[in-house]
Amino acid sequence: MKVLVSGGAGFIGSNVVETLETKGAKVVVLDDFSHAGYKNLLNLKAEVICADILDRDLYRKMPKFDAVIHEAAITDTTLPDERKMVMVNFEGFKNVFNFCAAKKIKLVYASSAGVYGNGPSPMKEDQSLEPHNIYAYSKYLCDRYAKAYALKSKIPLVVGLRYFNVYGPREHHKGSSASMIYQLYLQMKEGKRPRIFKYGEQKRDFIYVKDVARITVDALKLKKNAILNVGCGAARSFNEIISCLNKNMGKSLEPDYFDNPYAGVYQDFTCADSGLLKKNKLSAEFSLEKGIEDYIKNYLSANR
Ligand SMILES: NC(=O)c1ccc[n+]([C@@H]2O[C@H](COP(=O)([O-])OP(=O)(O)OC[C@H]3O[C@@H](n4cnc5c(N)ncnc54)[C@H](O)[C@@H]3O)[C@@H](O)[C@H]2O)c1
Structure with missing residues (x-):
């Protein structure tokens, strides 16, 4: 093909x-x-x-x-x-x-x-x-x-x-449009508190x-x-991402909350109805926990 x-x-x-x-x-x-x-x-x-x-x-x-x-x-x-x-x-x-x-x-x-x-x-x-x-x-x-x-x-x-x-390997070139997971990882790697919009309970798929x-x-x-x-069909909060990153990076950094400058045009909650995807025999296999673990262990920590 x-x-x-x-x-x-x-x-x-x-x-x-x-x-x-x-x-x-x-x-x-x-x-x-x-x-x-x-x-x-x-x-x-x-x-x-x-x-x-x-x-x-x-x-x-x-x-x-x-x-x-x-x-x-x-x-x-x-x-x-x-x-x-x-x-x-x-x-x-x-x-x-x-x-x-x-x-x-x-x-x-x-x-x-x-x-x-x-x-x-x-x-x-x-x-x-x-x-x-x-x-x-x-x-x-x-x-x-x-x-x-x-x-x-x-x-x-x-x-x-x-x-x-979407998050995962090969997003390094995206700068400020890279996934929040990657951006928070970079901050935490430097030992900085991860910065997220108040109060981290916005949820995304x-x-x-x-x-x-x-x-x-x-x-x-x-x-x-x-x-x-x-999508995975599950909405997860930014606070949950930070705890997942802390766990996989062996850190315990608290979120540093700040006002959302995009309030009004920002998607506060996204969650896919993944029924149609599944009906077509296509579905996500990685949970957030498994995805972040694979990303950090096999790519970010390994500098790939
Ligand atoms: N990453 C996400 O979370 C996400 C979410 C929803 C939709 N998407 C969509 O998925 C697709 C891929 O996104 P991505 O995250 O890999 O972004 P990306 O910016 O890494 O990739 C886009 C690519 O398109 C190329 N490109 C841009 N303009 C072009 C042009 N005029 N001619 C030829 N090439 C051009 C860029 O050089 C880049 O390599 C995009 O259509 C994006 O809108 C991404």
């Missing part, structure tokens, strides 16, 4: 590349390296095309693939530039979608739990969407486009995956990137178009 992974030099994309290669697939990474970490691709065999998904000429030169996994996007959810966000995340998505339609290639793409905003939880795929920032709106546009054109376009398969909060990569690749086997939540 030959697969094109856009955003393949990024966090989730490079984990997807690794999972595909483990399964014997031949992978081509399409990434403009605007927000990537080249180290993510060391030890992987994938061919690399350094290009922008907005470049329409690019697709004319592309060979045929069996599948495209589309991860490329602007992932800084605090970026205020609406034009840039919609251009890359939505127009870029449409270019990839149209390429798949023209060549009759399966498409799995990254959407986001951000589309639910502060809507009711557990969040179900068919509930009304309330994107609270331009990033979430750009993903909402992708889902709406996929729903409207998937059948008409004759693409063999279109699957949108609404990732919840955290999912380990190994689960996300496996689910993303397995989604290529679905028989029907779908939009699926990709």
Whole structure:
């Protein structure tokens, strides 16, 4: 199987590349390296095309693939530039979608739990969407486009995956948009008290990137178009994360609480309804405890 992974030099994309290669697939990474970490691709065999998904000429030169996994996007959810966000995340998505339609290639793409905003939880795929920032709106546009054109376009398969909060190896390049688990780990490693918004009881559905990569690749086997939540189906607090990190790092650092500057647009509670994911025989295997343990033991402590 030959697969094109856009955003393949990024966090989730490079984990997807690794999972595909483990399964014997031949992978081509399409990434403009605007927000990537080249180290993510060391030890992987994938061919690399350094290009922008907005470049329409690019697709004319592309060979045929069996599948495209589309991860490329602007992932800084605090970026205020609406034009840039919609251009890359939505127009870029449409270019990839149209390429798949023209060549009759399966498409799995990254959407986001951000589309639910502060809507009711557990969040179900068919509930009304309330994107609270331009990033979430750009993903909402992708889902709406996929729903409207998937059948008409004759693409063999279109699957949108609404990732919840992903953490794990290969996120070091993301800086302030890396997972809170990684950012708190870095603070605690320096011996500093972990800084979180008052009073740490905001809850999120955290999912380990190994689960996300496996689910993303397995989604290529679905028989029907779908939009699926990709979460564990459990909401865990930032206080719980800190106690998990303390346990795995052999520390006992107390949280340092501060006012949330994003109050009003911040998702205070996210939890995936993972029923549809499970119905499609896809589900997360790592609990928060197991995920953090694997991440620290096998990657962060081992400097991988
Ligand atoms: N990490 C999460 O928790 C999370 C949650 C929900 C959704 N997502 C989505 O998952 C996908 C992957 O996110 P990630 O966390 O790996 O982020 P990331 O920033 O590490 O990866 C994105 C990659 O896309 C590339 N890219 C950006 N603009 C591009 C362009 N115009 N042309 C080509 N390449 C471009 C970047 O260089 C980077 O390598 C994104 O679509 C993101 O919106 C992530």
